[in-house]
Amino acid sequence: MKNKLSRLTIPYVIWMALFVVAPIIMVVIYAFSAADGGFTLANFAKMGTYAVVFTRSFKLALIATLICLLIGYPLAYIMSKEGPRFQRVAMVLIMLPMWMNFLLRTYSWMSILENNGLLNQLFQKIGLIALYNNLFGTDLQFFRMMNTQGAVVLGMVYNYLPFMILPIYSVIIKLDPSLLEAARDLGANTFNVFRRVILPLSLPGVLSGITMVFVPSVSTFAISKMLGGGTELLLGDLIEQQFLGGAYNPYLGAAISLVMMIIVVICMAVMNRFGEGEEQAVMM
Amino acid sequence: MKKTLALALAMMMVAAMTLTGCGGSSSKEERVVNVCSWGEYIDEDLIYQFEDETGIKVNYQTAESTEALYSLLKTGAGDYDVIVPSDYMIGRLIAEDMLAELNYDNIPNYALIDDQYKGLSYDPDNKYTVPYTWGTLGIIYNTTMVDEEITSWDVMFDEKYAGQVLMIRNSRDALAAALLDLGYNINTTDEAQIQEAYELLSTAKNNGVYQAFVMDEVFQKMEGGNAAIAMYYAGDYLTMLENNGDLAYVVPEEGSNWFVDAMCVLKNAQHKEEAEEWINFIAGTDACLANMDYIWYASPNAEALEQYPAYYEETYGEPLDESLYEIMAAPDDVLDRCTLYENLPAETLTLYNDLWTKLGI
DSSP, X not given: OHHHHHHHTHHHHHHHIIIIIHHHHHHHHHHTBOTTSOBOSHHHHGGGGGHHHHHHHHHHHHHHHHHHHHHHHHHHHHHHHSOHHHXXXXXXXXXXXXXXXXXXXXXXXXXXXXXTSHHHHHHHXXXXXXXXXXXXXXXOSSOOOXXXXXXXXXXXXXXXXXXXXXXXXXXXXXXXXHHHHHHHHTTOOHHHIIIIIIHHHHHHHHHHHHHHHHHHHHHOOHHHHHHHTTSSOOHHHHHHHHHTSSSOOHHHHHHHHHHHHHHHHHHHHHHHHHTTTSOOOOOO | OHHHHHHHHHHHHHHHHHHHHHTTSSTTTSOEEEEEEETTOSOTHHHHHHHHHHOOEEEEEEESSHHHHHHHHHHTOXXXXXXXXXXXXXXXXXXXXXXXXXXXXXXXXXGGBOGGGSSOTTSTTOSSEEEEEEEEEEEEEETTTOOSOOOSGGGGGOGGGTTOEEEESOHHHXXXXXXXXXXXXXXXXXXXXXXXXXXXXXXHHHTXXXXXXXXXXXXXXXXXXXOSEEEEEHHHHHHHHHHOTTEEEEOOTTOEEEEEEEEEEBTTOSOHHHHHHHHHHHHSHHHHHHHHHHHOOBOSBHHHHXXXXXXXXXXXXXXXXHHHHHHHSOOHHHHTTEEOXXXXXXXXXXXXXXXXHHHHO
């Protein structure tokens, strides 16, 4: 039995070796190489300069994850309490945007948030900008939304929210109703049922949701390039720049990637510790 | 477990060998040419026309920028025959021995290229390149959002327009604007001058002059009136003008860069013969006219450039505005104050890269 199973894993092992392990080894090799191929630590010596970018990226990704959680958890909870019809419709509505490429969706946010974009035109029409100018004695033509950190966070939340909702939802929907009944039988009110039973049991879903939102957010470059305008680089931009952008330096790029990966792994390990004892649902 | 691992490793190697082996062995029956160019940089009908005429299949791909193309070539990700880099990058590719010498006997249309675009600094002996387009770099501005006539690079660094300026996301052009504004040569290798240019850019950035750093996004932002000022290329200005009549273009008085994008064949190209056929086809007068009409970049083909106003009138039933023609094909008095980029030595390139990364932080 054991043998048979391990034979079945061969394709996966090969796949992982080729496309996961080998690339990571290459990243490590590059990170410690100089342009002439020799060993160097110089790429890491520069890392201090990029501390600002690291902090900025982790800050924005953290905010986006938090907002996703604040929106996603209640939504997932409400969905799980509704009938199957509501659930189906809600599920389609959540998934529907994902059928379209996320670059296109982010691109359309550009035309919504621009200085002369749809939102600002709307504000202009309904007199909101004039009202604001009157109230605060300013002379604004538009609200500046595009090319701000706020816009980047919005882009992250918009793109990654489904990845928060779905794992939480799938955990809550599978909770054994008899557990909730038992809690009520034992005299817990609705709030206590939620706090003492549902919340702890849904934690694995929350943890995998956090991972699935945080990791792509911290390494994104398309969203920050489009909505952030490139005036405040994120880690993803910095790395992309070393490979495909104005500065060709794959060695530095690999070093930054490696440091980022290590920090992310540490974050995830800490989180796993936090959710220890629960089901191992965190995707690594 | 050890056995599994050994087997896995063996299969990995076999897989890797088959994967790499596939690349070279498909060209026996079907004639193919792999072209890599920029987005919106060809009249696509030309591709079909070429395929019909010659039976050669064209795989047409695009890269985002010259630097991105270089990365693709360096990492071996791009399996191209023909590429269309800009002048300074051609110099670099020649210096790094990545281009193949062309057999000009297979490219008779090369004779149609104006002498002005031959023997330029990047390819002084005309061994590697056939020019594709040329043009100028300048400032595009929205006349309804700017109340003066712009004539200087100063506006790219002026706090007066804070939040209204789009800087180009390309180290060479961005630093060129600063160097020109300071009165330096765009090909300078003097570290102090480049540092000074960087300071100018960095100060402007910290003062909030730049709304964003853009490449292709510039179209949406300028056409939609979302920004007042941008620096970009003449041909793209003409495309934007079709969608927003308030835009104006100027080659600043301090001078600017004029560029030539040229077709070259890579040294390791699998389809050199087909590549030369493609180049010859594209350099022909008919193709150049169609291209010019589509992408608004001037052609180096003397015949095509001269015939274009007549071609335009015939196609659209109205004469071509002279001022537009002069933006597309800059007249000599404008070109006189423009300089071609030259390939910079390795130390300067490293400095550019470092400063550019630093600017982003």
